[in-house]
Amino acid sequence: MLFIDKNGRVDAERVKVKIFPNIERGPMEKVNGIVVHQTYSPTAESTFNSYRDKGANGAHFLIDKDGTIYQTASLLKRTNHVGYLKSRCIATHVCSPTEFRLASSIRGTKKLSDHEYNKTWPQRYPSNKDAIGIELVGMAYAKDIPRKNEKPNLVYEDVTEAQNLSLRWLITELVRSFKVSTSEIYRHPHVSYKIVTEASTAKW
Known part of the structure; x- marks a missing residue:
């Protein structure tokens, strides 16, 4: 240590x-x-x-x-x-149906990153x-x-x-x-x- x-x-x-x-x-x-x-x-x-x-x-x-x-x-x-963060749930294929629809509908890397930053770990990277x-x-x-x-x-x-x-x-x-x-x-x-x-x- x-x-x-x-x-x-x-x-x-x-x-x-x-x-x-x-x-x-x-x-x-x-x-x-x-x-x-x-x-x-x-x-x-x-x-x-x-x-x-x-x-x-x-x-x-x-x-x-x-x-x-x-x-x-x-x-x-x-x-x-x-x-800018990528979507963890999309990358790992563990999204709930609701989250998948929401994340997939977001256009632009900054907007998707802002969405990810609002999550708590480990829901995001x-x-x-x-x-x-x-x-x-x-x-x-x-x-x-x-x-x-x-x-x-x-x-x-x-x-x-x-x-x-x-x-x-x-x-x-x-x-x-x-x-x-x-x-x-x-x-x-x-x-x-x-x-x-x-x-x-x-x-x-």
Whole structure:
């Protein structure tokens, strides 16, 4: 288990505390899940630079390509790292008939996400309200040259072996510390509308 102080900071030899207050929001009273991301930036420092912007979004941890783990936000604070939520009941085929009709009738990812955020967990996926976010430094590159007026087909680079070793350790410790179910750990595209290859090579 991790030792976490009264300010939500981890005291562990493997974790470097580098808090960015601009990415912290209100209190996070309960942790129900963990979401694994890739940064869409080539280096840790480029991500840190974005975290210095007022109102920036970010996650609680960042793992560099060499496996260095940084804590970037308090574990007592919510951060905006998930984005728009997908419908859990539609994805898992466990909707009640009424909920299926309602969720299926909602048009637009923001409106559906707002509907999901009004639910309590586990009726919805872990969200900004109750999920720890872990970023892995990694860039996405165009797979091919797009045609005119088409968006490029982006593919994330592979997670390094050192990152996966650190990710496995960190998730094990977080699961023990917060009693998170291992079934509630997700890659970002599983719960939100993101590039499908994000964190696809992450292992824990």
